[in-house]
Amino acid sequence: MTRNVRTHAVVVLGCGLMGAAVARTLARTGTSVAAWNRTHSKAVALADDGVTAIADIHEAVRAAPLIIAVTADYEALWSNIAGATGWQGATLVNLATGTPDEADRMHARITAMGARYLDGMAACYPEGIGSPEAFLSYAGSPEAWAEYSGVLRRLGGQTHHVAADPRVSMLMSVWYSAFYVPALAAYVEAVGFAADQGISREDIDTLTPLLIDLVGHAAPEISAAVTTGEHATDQATIDTFYDGSVPVLNVMHDAGHHARMYSAALASMSAARELGLGDQGYSALATCGISRPVD
Amino acid sequence: MTRNVRTHAVVVLGCGLMGAAVARTLARTGTSVAAWNRTHSKAVALADDGVTAIADIHEAVRAAPLIIAVTADYEALWSNIAGATGWQGATLVNLATGTPDEADRMHARITAMGARYLDGMAACYPEGIGSPEAFLSYAGSPEAWAEYSGVLRRLGGQTHHVAADPRVSMLMSVWYSAFYVPALAAYVEAVGFAADQGISREDIDTLTPLLIDLVGHAAPEISAAVTTGEHATDQATIDTFYDGSVPVLNVMHDAGHHARMYSAALASMSAARELGLGDQGYSALATCGISRPVD
Incomplete structure (x- = not known):
């Protein structure tokens, strides 16, 4: 032994x-x-x-x-x-x-x-x-x-x-992945379009950190809104995002790109608009992502 | 006059x-x-x-x-x-x-x-x-x-x-939106799941900047791969991402979340795997996002 x-x-x-x-x-x-x-x-x-x-x-x-x-x-x-x-x-x-x-x-x-x-x-x-x-x-x-x-x-x-509770660390891992995996897929999709349209790697690399900063800039407002359930905003609403996004998707489609990640974001906005959430902040997308009744 | x-x-x-x-x-x-x-x-x-x-x-x-x-x-x-x-x-x-x-x-x-x-x-x-x-x-x-x-x-x-060429600035605006809009939707979706599972706003806000840094960390390798077309990697392949993502999606679905952004990322990975790109880096998702023949 x-x-x-x-x-x-x-x-x-x-x-x-x-x-x-x-x-x-x-x-x-x-x-x-x-x-x-x-x-x-x-x-x-x-x-x-x-x-x-x-x-x-x-x-x-x-x-x-x-x-x-x-x-x-x-x-x-x-x-x-x-x-x-x-x-x-x-x-x-x-x-x-x-x-x-x-x-x-x-x-x-x-x-x-x-x-x-x-x-x-x-x-x-x-x-x-x-x-x-x-x-x-x-x-x-x-x-x-x-x-x-x-x-x-x-x-x-x-x-x-x-x-x-031993479950909590893996719960954090799930939400970590829930952001990271699609965000990275969106980056690949966006850079794929940019490169295909002749934007240089240098221009892509110059813009990238600024784009990533913009996400970081928006994040605290989103986490506040989602955890409190207060989605009212005086900044961009889901309708604003939607109106700005439709022509972008058209440009990508016209150029022959599937734009799966962008389409999914637009589908999520459409679902929110159908629920009457168009005048709420982008954070309200969270409330239309749950299929069971929320307390 | x-x-x-x-x-x-x-x-x-x-x-x-x-x-x-x-x-x-x-x-x-x-x-x-x-x-x-x-x-x-x-x-x-x-x-x-x-x-x-x-x-x-x-x-x-x-x-x-x-x-x-x-x-x-x-x-x-x-x-x-x-x-x-x-x-x-x-x-x-x-x-x-x-x-x-x-x-x-x-x-x-x-x-x-x-x-x-x-x-x-x-x-x-x-x-x-x-x-x-x-x-x-x-x-x-x-x-x-x-x-x-x-x-x-x-x-x-x-x-x-x-x-x-006067088109180029708006082309940059399209790829900017092509990343920002779905990345932000993914963040909303992820935080929606986290909050629903009882993760505190404080824990969410602590983890967020690190998640965003991870995207920034991965970005230069992705832009290099996409602009050169060299998607071989000794790090995580599309298969690795896929295998890690399926259980995450199951957890989100079991908790009653649509997980539209996460599902779209997984759909993109599936499409890439069907094209035989599973052993390539995540950046190879770009090559399966174009519906017309690529030169």
Whole structure:
């Protein structure tokens, strides 16, 4: 039987781009770090960074009181650790991306084995891990957070424990993705049109930061309106956006572009107008995006 | 008959939020500014800022060699100025929002009357006019640009003459809108979901700037890929985005949200995958957004 060795302060499970960044960053700050990966060579590759590779998963989960899992998803994590024993007194921090339900289920499984659980999400690229800008949120055991927040804060300057409810971090991950994925698709679509029309890469790159700033400029007003339900505005209404957008879509269509993202925005505006929300602020699009009755 | 008075250096046609900001900003820098508005009181309201109100449009277009029009749209501008005479030697700068075709037509009409034409677009809010960050682009007569770039630069620190072709500024306005409008709709949708799930406004506002930075971080790689047509990546592929996005959409749907923007992004990814582009970078979405054959 594998002994409960606890030879290290932290063990990282999964040494992909993000896992490797986590292990390296902690080792750099003087923490004693072990790492495990299904393909062992990826763990071994971290030796120069002062990380000890462990080949056996049973040994790995016993190697430290703090286990940080950075696998592809929750299923991959569970398939790796389900058979491992010796969890008593350990804390599992899970940085895989999944759903709120998966976070709930993992929380139940881990606590059933006698360990504490923190469900984390990193809103940054692997190269951002350890930087002052890196945003990481954790949900779950307040006791685990109290004990390990010092270590976890080394992974990013903006590190927060958002709730005791283990679902909340993945909920944040969903809304993060709900903005990022379509916003990026809109950028690809817009740049695709611009390049096709002969706008230079230089002009595109000059305008881009200003466009992105405009979104940032509008955001606080939108979050205020959506969280309070007050969508009245003396600035641009949904009707204003709609009237300005129809000719733009025509230009894109005439040039042979599908403009899927732009069409979807216009469809959302149309739905809002049909509900009589045309004279409200753009934020009111949120109230016509819910198919079930809202309290 | 109205005399060709040229009593001022600049005359601004249209005193809405943007036109008023333009007139005020120029007057503040010591330029002699006149202003006209269909509802005369709006022009008169600028008197305290040192702007001379002119009630008659015929008189207004003759009041200065540089005419800056900031009307709601091209049609409104033309309906106001079509009957005016005495354009010889004047320059019309049009800051209304329209389409490349409208810019082309206005250019033809203005030059037929003996004046020079610059088609402008301001990628900023009215309160940003005159600030170092304000981005304005002008397309059209290089001679007019050479003569008036000094005055026009006072409207924004980032002022560019992008092309002699009068269509180009409105083309930039289209791609600007093609990103901004759906990106903002995605933000509304994402925040609508977050608020509905009980995420606090504070947590939303904390995460937002980081999300927006992530888009900015990804943008240069996307513009490089789209303008060069090289979509290979060692980072996230369309398949990676797709696999991560399907569960997110399910969570949003299960919570009763339409998620129109997110669905559109996923539809775009599906189209790209069907074209065999799943192993390319996200930027390759651009190549499946064009319905006509690409050279």
